[in-house]
Amino acid sequence: MNKPIKIILGIATLWPILYFFLFFAFVFSQIFFIFSGVDQSGEPSSFFFVIFALHALTIFWIIGLLVIYIVN
Numbered sequence: 001m002n003k004p005i006k007i008i009l010g011i012a013t014l015w016p017i018l019y020f021f022l023f024f025a026f027v028f029s030q031i032f033f034i035f036s037g038v039d040q041s042g043e044p045s046s047f048f049f050v051i052f053a054l055h056a057l058t059i060f061w062i063i064g065l066l067v068i069y070i071v072n
Contacts, residue, residue: 019058
C-alpha cells in the first residue's frame with residue numbers, strides 16, 4: 001500500500017472516533033433538554049434523524065474499514 005492510501009486510510013479511521021464524541025454529545029443534550037423542560041413535545045428533534053443516518057453510515061464505515069484492515 002502506498003503512502004497516500006495509508007494517509008487516506010488513517011484519516012478515514014478517525015471518523016468513528018469523532019462520531020463517538022458527536023453521538024454522546026447529542027444524547028446528553030437530548031437528555032438535558034428533556035429534563036430541563038425545554039423540549040415538552042415528546043417528538044424527536046430533526047437532528048435525531050441526521051444522527052440516525054450518521055449512525056447507520058458509521059456502522060457500515062467501520063465494517064468497511066475492518067475488511068480493509070483484515071485484507072491488508
